Amino acid sequence: MTALTGQLQAIVGPEGVREHAPLATLTTFGVGGPADWLVEPRSVAALEAVLRLAASSELPVTVLGGGSNVLVADTGVRGMVVRPRLTGISEPMSGRVRAEAGVTINGLVRWLIGRGLAGLELWAGTPGTVGGAIHGNAHYAGRNISEHIVEVGLLSSRGVLAIVPAAEMGFGYDTSRLFDTSEVVVWADVRVAGGEPDAMRAVARASLAHRKRTQPLHLPSAGCVFQNPDPTRDRIPMGIPWSAGALVDRAGLKGASSGGATISTTHANFIVADKTAMATDIRRLIEQARDAVRRQFGVELRDEIVYLGEW
Ligand SMILES: Cc1cc2nc3c(=O)[nH]c(=O)nc-3n(C[C@H](O)[C@H](O)[C@H](O)COP(=O)(O)OP(=O)(O)OC[C@H]3O[C@@H](n4cnc5c(N)ncnc54)[C@H](O)[C@@H]3O)c2cc1C
The missing domain is CATH 3.30.43.10 (Uridine Diphospho-n-acetylenolpyruvylglucosamine Reductase, domain 2)
Known part of the structure; x- marks a missing residue:
């Protein structure tokens, strides 16, 4: 030791x-x-x-x-x-729920619905924790989770706590200031309103059903590997939907594989891994898809997933 x-x-x-x-x-x-x-x-x-x-x-x-x-x-x-294992949920004041970084998004959604508090039911089925959702500003159906955040408790790399209003979090599509500052999320305050549990459950169920229909949930993946193109920066050829999955699909890569990694045939922005897969197989496939889309459509796909360790 x-x-x-x-x-x-x-x-x-x-x-x-x-x-x-x-x-x-x-x-x-x-x-x-x-x-x-x-x-x-x-x-x-x-x-x-x-x-x-x-x-x-x-x-x-x-x-x-x-x-x-x-x-x-x-x-x-x-x-x-x-790996922060902070799992508390509380109501510091009316209209606000504080969820610690290690609370799962699904656990939080269930907690809120159980108490008749509306806000995050659309995010039912989003894997991961509050910390990860704040870091990458988790999105679903064109909405960002930041729309529901009031403020966030952050620790600096030296362990100093700051309470940061959402407006100062640098939230954008798939991003927050955490990409630059390396601060650690301790908790997030979510804005909630009174809601009808049955109506909220219906929204949550619809989200889950949509995911089941459109995503390869039975196989290991990390969700979408690429961000969708940015209308202010990218140009998409006519007739192709404005999504990274559509570009990878039109580039002919659905079902392509590298070692134990395969571009999902259900959703071309998902890479699925079998038991033999290595991280390098997945990375190779990501670069193959990026190259093909660049070559065929002139669009540079940006990463949604985060690479940890040395690459
Ligand atoms: C089947 C499937 C479906 C998905 N669907 C969606 C979707 O609809 N929308 C969507 O946005 N994403 C989706 N994702 C991706 C993923 O669920 C989200 O990005 C999620 O918010 C990541 O949270 P996490 O806790 O797993 O973060 P991790 O994967 O553990 O980490 C992601 C990044 O966040 C950082 N991070 C994690 N915790 C903290 C913290 N406490 N403080 C600071 N930084 C931290 C990490 O350092 C890393 O850079 C999906 C993934 C899968 C597998």
Whole structure:
């Protein structure tokens, strides 16, 4: 056991830290190598202390939520992978619900519907956690989750807490300021209103049914690998729908594979992985699709998934 592991154990307990910890099972793709250290703080104070220790030890920190939007390199991730296990939900005031970073979006949707609080029912079926949804501004049916966020509790890389209004979060399509600042989401306050549970359940069920119809949910994936084209930057040839999936499909790549990775025949913006898949297979296929779309349509597809580790 290294000295650092001992220091981490003093903060998060022996169960909360592992050296050379496999990450594949913590991601929906199910691929990728180990973290030098995997640290799972269960309180805000522990998360703060872990970040301070990483900063003073000059170790890189990578945050992992539900692992549903990441591709972890086969060689793994150097330094600390911090997986906040903060799972509290509360109502700090009327019209607002505070969900901690490790709460799953599905758990939050269920919690809200159970209390007759409307807001996030459209997001039913979105894998992952509040932390990941804030980082990438999770979207569904043309709506961004940021529309429902009032403010966010963020820790700096040195473990200092800031309460940031949504307007200062740098939210955009698939993005937030966290891509630049490397701050860690501790909690998010969601705006809610009184709602009729049966009506909310109907919206949630419709979202789930739509996903079931249009996405390969029975196979490991990380959802859409590419962002949809941006109307202010990209030009799409006439007759092709304004979506990355349509471009990959028209480029003839549905069903293409590389090792254990295949471009889904159900949804061309999903790559599905079998048990033999390596992260490099998935990455190769992503680049093959990007190249084909660039060559055939002159459109540069941008990544929606996040690469963790060295690439
Ligand atoms: C079947 C399927 C369907 C999907 N459908 C959708 C969809 O409809 N809409 C959509 O937007 N996405 C969708 N996704 C992608 C994914 O569910 C979302 O991007 C989700 O918000 C990621 O959350 P996560 O907790 O899994 O984040 P992770 O994958 O663990 O991490 C993603 C990024 O967020 C960062 N991060 C995670 N937690 C924190 C934190 N606490 N603080 C700071 N940074 C953090 C990570 O460092 C990483 O950069 C889908 C994925 C799958 C597998």
